[in-house]
Amino acid sequence: ETGVTQSPTHLIKTRGQQVTLRCSSQSGHNTVSWYQQALGQGPQFIFQYYREEENGRGNFPPRFSGLQVTNYSSELNVNALELDDSALYLCASSLALGGTYEQYFGPGTRLTVT
């Protein structure tokens, strides 16, 4: 059984650019959530996808968008990058909506915006 994987590990972008982060869910899971973790803070919920449909969104602007594809890979896209977008982005997968509520996290992608 493979765990949650994320790519790339690290990324440096310039303010105003666009970025795509990728996540591969744990085998058998059908729900993916994305979180932003700023330095010294707890993770903040960005959005969640269940069976390819967005199923909840946190307090993030529309320039944060995503998608989930049939093999349960997921992408997080951020447009018009700002300096405050510098953070660790975590992907988490879980089995079924409203099931055990256990989320399994990937190692994260460290995004630096200069």
Added chain:
Amino acid sequence: AQSVTQPDIHITVSEGASLELRCNYSYGATPYLFWYVQSPGQGLQLLLKYFSGDTLVQGIKGFEAEFKRSQSSFNLRKPSVHWSDAAEYFCAVVRNQAGTALIFGKGTTLSVSS
């Protein structure tokens, strides 16, 4: 609105001493509560969870937590800390509007002294 508060930003404990990390939550109904641990440069690992039933729950690595509804608390404990327990600890509650998405506290950094 739901929230999680971890009052202690940083705690230092001697190796072999007992540990208690505090967590308070704000939630109207019965919460689903979690403790996660994050080592430097790593993703989040689930230590334990509470959904219902016995208010004292056991987790991995010798950790336990007690749910106290009257105090809106879910404190994490360990009877004897090991140097390898040094890490960041996060308490979280399920976000009620969106499946399995979580609301995290800001975390407590645990240092272990010899």
